[in-house]
Amino acid sequence: MFKLNLKIALRNLWRNIGITSINVGGLAVALAAFMLLMMYFTYETSFDKKNPNFDNIYIVGRTFPDFKTNYTPPPFGKAIKENFSEVVAVGKMKKGGFELAVSSHTSTVFTKQQLFVEYEAAKMFNIIPEGGLKKPNGNEFLYYLSKPYMQTLFPNKKDTKPEMVSIGSRSAEQFGEVRGSIVPDSHSNISFDAVSIVNEIGTGESYGHPNYFTYIQVKPGTDIASLELKINNLYHSELTKNGMVDEGEDVTETNAFLDPLKNQHLKPKAGSDANYKVLIALSVLGFLILVIACINFTNLSIAQAAKRAKEVGVKKVMGAYRFQLTIQFLIEILMQCLVATVLGLIIAEIVLPKFNSLFLVHLSIWNKENGLIWQLPVILLFITLIAGIYPAMVLSGFKPAAVLKGNFQTSRQSYWLRNSLLVVQFSIAVIFITGLLIINSQLKYMRTQDVGFNPEQVVYVKNLVYYTKPEVFAPVREKIMKIPGVKAVTVANAIPDGSGMGGNGYTVEGKQHSLSFLDVDYDYFETLNIKLKEGRAFSTSFQADAVNSAILNEAAVAKYGIQNPIGKTIRGCNIDYTIVGVINDLKAEGFEKAVEPTIYAINNPCGNPKTEIMVKVDEQRMAEVLAILKSQWSDINKRDGDNFRYHFLDELYGKLFAKQEQLQSVFFAAALLTIFIAILGLFAFAKYITNGRIKEIAVRKILGANDLQIFKLINTSFFVMVMIANLISWPLAYILTKKWLETFAYRIEIPILPFVLSALITIMLTIITVTIQANRAVRANPVDALKYE
Structure with a gap:
């Protein structure tokens, strides 16, 4: 009977080859799209899931009235470990601020993601070097490179012995020992190409240095809401005990929170959930495409019902039950869906390189971790039932007497x-x-x-030197300005590429608010073509500008509600700044976030060192200027002179x-x-x-x-x-x-x-x-x- 039904199915499909091709082809294309999007969904939602502690790791963050951050002060982690028995481990991490050149005798690599990790954090996140994780002795730093970088520097290395490397410019003669290599997990939120494992980082720093990521691992079954409340109370008491708040001051303006590791990639509390929303949109999109294809299948199958009416009538007269006919038609539909699935896999494999290029991922259909092994049978069963159950019921429900008399009508x-x-x-x-x-x-x-500034024709030059004081950067600016085609040069502690800035509390006329701060140098506004709304820019003609002058953006002025801000005082970082100018708002972080109220100053003891050099170049002489900069960089910047590296600022901003x-x-x-x-x-x-x-x-x-x-x-x-x-x-x-x-x-x-x-x-x-x-x-x-x- 099965053989007969199979013959009938194949003959029927062949007789209606046009409709069959449309059915199978449309479904195959939709399945290919659905499979690619499901693979991407699985990839994006499975970051760090290989970590055996995945469900029990949380990052400690802080909430301010205007923003949230995952940066915490270094003593706080130790206080959490000492006070709460449900916390089994605490570990801190800190990202390096520089792109360092690491050189062997024959090769050089640039570590763009240097990470400092405590031993406990390394255990927590399964950061295991080849040869095993070793506990540092005392204040020892165990320095490791990623496996690809180690192979580049030492291509013939067969043993696990440490190697000596040059760090930074070769002329600086700074050397260090690489203990080995680590194979980084590309599917983790903790990414690095070089890592230093230590017992403790941030020693000697107080609650006034919130520059670290603090992770905790809790016992399974811990009441996280209760623990979060206790950690928040501890944070308030620690701030008071360490003199970080004045007596009687409201400490509840700053609160601590816990955010699970599973949230960090797509929807962190201290960050944007735009990636999560895009992923949901793509998933719904993939599902809708599959639904359209199933609708197509169902519609055409019902439309073809009249051609099968006499077949059903004869079979029912011969004693076939409706259940048997339903199974027969479902098997026919399953055969078409199976062919569509195979074709869908072929199409997906052909399209996959383009898909990977678009989403900057490395997905593979034949990787068992992508979930297709179990998803495909489920999808096949799903589309067979969705696309086939109603047509099968319609076909099997024809009345023999009606169809054999020739007066059948759908x-x-x-x-x-x-x-x-x-x-x-x-x-x-x-x-x-x-x-x-x-x-x-x-x-x-x-x-x-x-966007409030012009990133075009601005070259961002990588640099290792701190230029906190204007007089230190002045010789560098002078040398670069002598190059024909250079229009302006400046340095700052951040570039407008969406990476964000630091924040601090500032007071104007008795009103205190948190402002983002940017530490700049002379010609910063001129280099980026930032327009002044009122007042003036920083100038060497005014000695006070290097000491206590400040410029606000429109958002900051609006936040304080200041009328006629020029000449007024704003206090922060224990300095009374005089407002000398107001600039138009610039969308340095793109269009998704509102412009942060920001203060710009040359002297800011609370800020990070100024290292980001920006050069405005004449459009017609860009290649010439870059060639001269490269040839003269060892003289301009002796500490980093061997390795001239740059990016075009408009390309960095465009990544937003x-x-x-x-x-x-x-x-x-x-x-x-x-x-x-x-x-x-x-x-x-x-x-x-x-x-x-x-x-x-x-x-x-x-x-x-x-x-x-x-x-x-x-x-x-x-x-x-x-x-x-x-x-x-x-x-x-x-x-x-x-x-x-x-x-x-x-x-x-x-x-x-x-x-x-x-x-x-x-x-x-x-x-x-x-x-x-x-x-x-x-x-x-x-x-x-x-x-x-």
Whole structure:
């Protein structure tokens, strides 16, 4: 019986090869997209899951009235360990501030992610060097490089013995010992290419040095809410005990919190959850694409039901039960889904390199960790049931007497279901088209909007030297300015690339608020072409500028509500600054975050050292200037002279748009894919409808109807369905795009044009598709359709 049913299934599929190809092809393309997005979802949601302590690790953070941060003072971790028995381990980490050159006799690598890790933190995060994790002796630093870097420096190394390397410029003759290599987990939030393991970091530093990441590991089953409350109370008492708050001052303005390790990659409390929202959007997108393909499958299967009616009638007369027929048709559908899955895997493998390039990942279909091994059978079963259960029930439910008498007619319920599914299909397509157009509008706005500074033609030069005082940087500026084509040179403790700045409390006219601070040098505003709203920029003509002058941005002035700020005093870091200027706000952190109220000063004892050199270059002489800088760098910057390295500031700033550009690319692909699948289904459905109305068309032509009237007749029902789809999808598209736009502090108002364009696109495609399919029936000779009547 199985063999017979298999033959019938194969013959039936071959007889309707056109519909079968559309069914299988559309489903295969959708499955390929769904598999890629599911692999990406699995990858993004499984960071650090290899860590055996994954569920019990938390980072300690702090909440201020205006922001949250994961940076904590070094003594706090030790206090937590001493006071709470449910905390089994505490470890601190700190990121290095420099890109260091590490050299052997033959090669050089640049460590961009230097990490200082306590021994307890290394155990907690499974940071195990090759040869095993060793506990440092006393204040000893155990320095390790990543495996790829170690192989570059010592390609022929076979043993595990330490090696001597030069750190920084070779001319500085600073040497260190590399104890070995570590294979870094590329799927972890803790990333590094060089790591120093020590017993304790931050020794001797107080609660006034919150520059460390503090992680705790708790006992399984710990009440985290209760522990968080106790840690917060401890933090307040520690601040009071160590003199960090004045007597009677409200300590509750700063609170400690715990954030689980599983949140750190996608939705940290002290950070943006934009990545999480984008991931959810991509996951929903992938699911909707699969739903469209399943709708296509269901619609076409129901449309083909009439051709199987006599087969069902004969089988029922011969004694077949409805259950047996349902299983038979489900197996047929399973066969098609299985072929579609294999084709989907092939398509996914072909597209994967482009996908990896777009999302900057290294996914592989044949990697067991991506979850496809168990996901594919589930997906196959899911689509078989979703796409096949209703058609199978319809086919198996035909009444033998009716179909064998020749008066079989599909039910009105099937008619409404087919039309409803087509409406849903086009509704999803319209949402994608509208979403794509609105994303394009927001990205165009971001690219063309004035960001408050000009990063173009600005070269950011890597550097190891502290230029905290202007007189130290003055000789460097003078040498660089002598190069033909250089317009301006400055140094600061941060560059406007979205990396953020430090924060501190400042008081104006009795009002205290937390401000971001940026430590700059002369010509900072000129180099970046930052416009002054009022007052003046820092100048060597005013000696006080290097001591206690400050410039605020518009957001800071608005925060304090200062009227006529020039000449007024702002106090912070135990210095009374005189406000000498106000600048326009600059979107240094992109469009997703509101501009931080910021203070700019040359002298700031609370800030980080000024190391970031920026050079404004004439556009016509960029290559010449870079060549001269490279050749003269050993004289300009003796400490780092061997290794001249640079980036273009506009490229660094442009990376802030990367996630949204990814979303744009994915929505573009999704819009094309959904339109393609919908048009495939529409094409086959129109063919079915047209074939069913051949005699009606012939009669109308005999009675005098012209071709245009018949085309209008056939298109009318599809036009109505597409319009209904647009009316349904517009509110949904509006709500979804509004939610997405709300993730931006600076955004467009939702325009009407994308909704109008999506309607025009879908209507035009529908008319063209249906007209092409109906053309043969319209052009046919009426005699051929009616000669047997």
